[in-house]
Amino acid sequence: MNLTTNxxxxxxxxxxxSLPFKMLPxxxxxxxxxxxxxxxLKDQINEGELDFLEDKRLCxxxxxxxxxxxxxxxxxxxxxxxxxxxxxxxIQANIYDFLQLAxxxxxxDTLVFQRRLIMQGDTELGLELKNFLDGLDLESKGSFAxxxxxxxxxxxxxxxxxx
Numbered sequence: 802m803n804l805t806t807n808x809x810x811x812x813x814x815x816x817x818x819s820l821p822f823k824m825l826p827x828x829x830x831x832x833x834x835x836x837x838x839x840x841x842l843k844d845q846i847n848e849g850e851l852d853f854l855e856d857k858r859l860c861x862x863x864x865x866x867x868x869x870x871x872x873x874x875x876x877x878x879x880x881x882x883x884x885x886x887x888x889x890x891x892i893q894a895n896i897y898d899f900l901q902l903a904x905x906x907x908x909x910d911t912l913v914f915q916r917r918l919i920m921q922g923d924t925e926l927g928l929e930l931k932n933f934l935d936g937l938d939l940e941s942k943g944s945f946a947x948x949x950x951x952x953x954x955x956x957x958x959x960x961x962x963x964x
Contacts, residue, residue, distance in 0.1 A: 813897075852874070857889040861892050894919070904956060
């Protein structure tokens with residue numbers, strides 16, 4: 802039996818548009834991400850929902866931008882970390898797929914099975930992170946609702962421009 806699946810390739814951001822992102826060192830990207838996430842997830846961090854990340858190194862790689870973010874949790878605060886050979890968990894996708902996940906337009910399991918979202922490292926930590934993100938109640942956060950709405954409107958434009 803020959804099963805074929807129609808796996809759509811996500812659009813990549815053209816190299817010329819990714820240049821401004823590449824000019825900043827990873828440490829600055831990581832600090833910006835940690836600061837943003839500390840504000841967005843303040844309640845969850847204070848309630849201990851991210852304690853599973855304590856003293857762990859999470860590497861998020863945006864493949865089409867060629868950028869890596871390194872974050873971890875220390876003393877109930879997300880912090881930027883330096884690059885290292887070993888990460889506890891590494892998550893990799895292109896910017897379009899990360900935006901789809903943030904806008905809840907795509908399920909992480911689907912992207913994993915299509916090999917558009919790659920998770921490497923500690924499987925248990927990866928599952929805890931996925932379960933945390935799946936259970937996140939972002940409807941109660943007005944700022945995220947605005948971001949999500951903007952992303953939903955922007956994704957079709959992004960796809961048309963860069964496919």
